[in-house]
Amino acid sequence: MASGQSAETMQKIVSLAKRRGFVFQSSEIYGGLKSAYDYGPLGAELKRNLMNEWWRSMVHEREDVVGLDASIVMHPKVWQASGHLAGFSDPLVDCLVSKERFRADKAPRPEVGESLIIRCPDKGLAKSYQAQIEERFGVTLERKGTELHGLTLIDNATFSFGTGDDAQTFPYRGYVSPLIGSPFLSDERQFNLMFRTQMGAVDTIGQLSSFIEANPELKGRELTSAIDALIKESAVYLRPETAQAMFVQFANVQQSMSMKVPFGIAQMGKSFRNEITTEHFIFRSCEFEQMEMEFFVEPGTQAEWLEYWRSKRLEWWKSFANHPERFRTREHDADELAHYADCCYDVEYDYPWGWDELEGIASRTDYDLKKHMEHSGAKLSYFDPQKQDPETGKNGWRYTPYVIEPAAGATRGVLVYLVDAYREETVTDAKGNDSTRVVLGLHPRLAPIKAAVLPLVKKDGMPEVARKIVNSLLSKGMNARYDEQHAIGKRYRRHDEAGTPFCVTVDGESLSDQAVTVRDRDSMNQERVAIDKVDVYLEEKLSV
Ligand code: GAP
Numbered sequence: 106m107a108s109g110q111s112a113e114t115m116q117k118i119v120s121l122a123k124r125r126g127f128v129f130q131s132s133e134i135y136g137g138l139k140s141a142y143d144y145g146p147l148g149a150e151l152k153r154n155l156m157n158e159w160w161r162s163m164v165h166e167r168e169d170v171v172g173l174d175a176s177i178v179m180h181p182k183v184w185q186a187s188g189h190l191a192g193f194s195d196p197l198v199d200c201l202v203s204k205e206r207f208r209a210d211k212a213p214r215p216e217v218g219e220s221l222i223i224r225c226p227d228k229g230l231a232k233s234y235q236a237q238i239e240e241r242f243g244v245t246l247e248r249k250g251t252e253l254h255g256l257t258l259i260d261n262a263t264f265s266f267g268t269g270d271d272a273q274t275f276p277y278r279g280y281v282s283p284l285i286g287s288p289f290l291s292d293e294r295q296f297n298l299m300f301r302t303q304m305g306a307v308d309t310i311g312q313l314s315s316f317i318e319a320n321p322e323l324k325g326r327e328l329t330s331a332i333d334a335l336i337k338e339s340a341v342y343l344r345p346e347t348a349q350a351m352f353v354q355f356a357n358v359q360q361s362m363s364m365k366v367p368f369g370i371a372q373m374g375k376s377f378r379n380e381i382t383t384e385h386f387i388f389r390s391c392e393f394e395q396m397e398m399e400f401f402v403e404p405g406t407q408a409e410w411l412e413y414w415r416s417k418r419l420e421w422w423k424s425f426a427n428h429p430e431r432f433r434t435r436e437h438d439a440d441e442l443a444h445y446a447d448c449c450y451d452v453e454y455d456y457p458w459g460w461d462e463l464e465g466i467a468s469r470t471d472y473d474l475k476k477h478m479e480h481s482g483a484k485l486s487y488f489d490p491q492k493q494d495p496e497t498g499k500n501g502w503r504y505t506p507y508v509i510e511p512a513a514g515a516t517r518g519v520l521v522y523l524v525d526a527y528r529e530e531t532v533t534d535a536k537g538n539d540s541t542r543v544v545l546g547l548h549p550r551l552a553p554i555k556a557a558v559l560p561l562v563k564k565d566g567m568p569e570v571a572r573k574i575v576n577s578l579l580s581k582g583m584n585a586r587y588d589e590q591h592a593i594g595k596r597y598r599r600h601d602e603a604g605t606p607f608c609v610t611v612d613g614e615s616l617s618d619q620a621v622t623v624r625d626r627d628s629m630n631q632e633r634v635a636i637d638k639v640d641v642y643l644e645e646k647l648s649v
Contacts, residue, residue: 110524115457118527119386121543125603127151127523127553128387140383140390144519147603150553150584152394152519155425156373158550159396159513162421163371170369170398171362175350177375178304178341186480187349187473188444189299189342195381199291200282201241202234208381209293212280215258223253223287234285242289244273256288264288300343300377300391307339343377348510351399352473355485359401366487366506367410369400373515385458387520394515401487401506404471407447410509411468415450418466418511422452422518425548426525431455434466445472452513454521463521464513471505478505522551526604532629545604546627549647554605555583556643559596561612563589571611574621574639581640583647601626607643609634 110118122128127148131141144152164172184190196209202223215221223246225231231251238253239245244266246253258264258277265272281288303309316335317323323331344350351358351370358370373396383389402410415434423429437449445467452464474485485505492502526546531539549555558575560567571587578585586605588596593610600608608624615621621639624631634642 110457110527112457114527115386115524117543118523121527121545121602122148122386122523125599128519140380141392142387142390142516147553148519151522151547151551151604152515154551154553155518155522156394156396156515158425159373159421159515160371163369163396163398167369169364169367170371170400171358171364173351173354173358173370173372174374175347175354175372177344177377178302179344179350179353181337181341182480183349183353183477184299184342186476187352188476189345189349190297194295194297196293197296197381198278198282198293200285200287201289201291202237202287203230203282203285205282205284206381207283209278209280212283213286214280215286217258217260219258220254221256221258221264221281221286221288223256223285225251225253225285227251234287238289242275258288296379296381298378298380299345300379301336301340302343303336303339304341305339309336309339344375345378346376346512347372347374347395347397348399348512349473351397352477352485352508353481355399355401355474355477356483359487366489367400367402367406369398371396371398373397385456385520387516388456388461390516393517395512396515396518397510397512399469399473400509400511402509403489403492404504404507407468407470407507407509411448411450411466414509414511415466418464418513419452422454422463422521425522425551427528427546428525431525432463433460435460443467445469454524456521456524463517464511466509466511469508469510471507473508474505522547542598542601544601544626547604547606549606552604552606553584554586554600554603555647556585556607556609557588557596557600557605558585558609559588559593559611561593561610565613566616567611567613570615570621570636571609574609574611574636577640578643581644583640583643597624606647609639609643 125147126145129143129145130137131143132138164170197206198209199206223234225234228251231248231253235246235248235253246255255266256264259274261279262277263274264277265274267273277288278290282290312335313332351372358364374394375392376395377392380389380391383391400410400414419432419434422432426432431454433453434450435453442449447468447470449465449467451462452466453460454463478485486503487506488501488503490501493500494502528544528546530542530544532542533539556578558571560571568589575585575587597608606626610622610624612622615636619636620633621636622631623634623642
């Protein structure tokens, strides 16, 4: 495996995430909701810290970017203009044998003349699939271990069982199911990735029943399209990306803040996609958070700005990493490019399953602003009085800005840093016994708890001193936690797993020497620090 982390480690990270309160399965007590996750006390802090760092670097540290916090539900015409209503849909198919549901456009496409072998997960299923096919399609495939043989792809529209005059033929859809390679498939159905809901006091069910009663002649596809049209009248959608509001509000933001091109609008928040395949824990889920910025530039300058943001974003991700070598950028091939982009890079991470996307940095041309002008009639262009119009040669140039869009996943970023920070070390105690220390080496700025304050024992004035230190750290804005549960060694290990960079221990000497021991999570070195200097000491160490 290319990554420094194995699939087995991924399992350990998922279980640590639950054990230490980073990520829980949503609605777990009811059996869980597929691909929905809750961020627990430490996960909420980690996600918030990551998003705050993004905001700091994209908005607060720059004069040319301003923020936006738009509503999740927008006018449905936004999604018509952006192409999400028409194009943000996948053709879905069911395998009639294994019941697997998959995307037709991603399915394997065997060559004409090839044998279509159905490969079953085990011998029991091979028997059961063989019987099902016999019953439903009237052909008995030959079973060889876990494989079913006897089908051949005749041409692009037909496959057969047997040869010659006795051959039985079946319509072929152009692909087979990814899991077992079966050509016995349902019709394709379009499936929109946007979550649809209704806005206002609309009795959709009542409307639909009256409509169906009034039109008994409508059946099948006709009935489906009529119902679809009816529902669309009051339908609104949960945004599938945060990006569109920044195009729609381009003129308002530019004018209210007197922004001059080049400038950017940044937004972070929830997005929703009814993903068919949800995978790898929080990597791909239906509800997730994004951190996106639309950077508006003069036409013709997009290539240099794309390069600027490509390198800036890659460096940003690396700056919090334990393993910067696990981050890279990859340029999209021509056939991967979205229809609106003239070039695109992905920031990729070397996950336990290999290199995969973390952020997309697209050169989106003037596609979005032009589409919204076309659909809304609003003017979303920009006038630069200092520039000459390249067409007329006159002073003053009105143009539609081009856009560079760094679009990152915040929840995916949480996964990346959990994977990146996880490590196991062998440590030897004073008696020479080895044990495994699990550490989340999170960057101090991302770490949920900055310092744990631990009285060595729960008596002799130690808890009181510890509480005083916690209060002084909290008053300085550092998320500190008082912890007196279990023996000191166990507490250290607990905070190593939680990614807490420092443990401050109040011991028997503290009352007399007015000092405490500060233990560094990574080196495990311990330093004696005066109680009244602990806050300054930690402030310095934490703002690395
Ligand atoms: N506005 C462009 C846009 O949304 P995208 O590549 O579809 O582009 C950007 O999404 C980022 O959002 C991705 O790189 C990924 O980090 C994150 N993302 C997209 N879909 C996701 C999902 N289903 N679950 C978690 N993160 C997702």
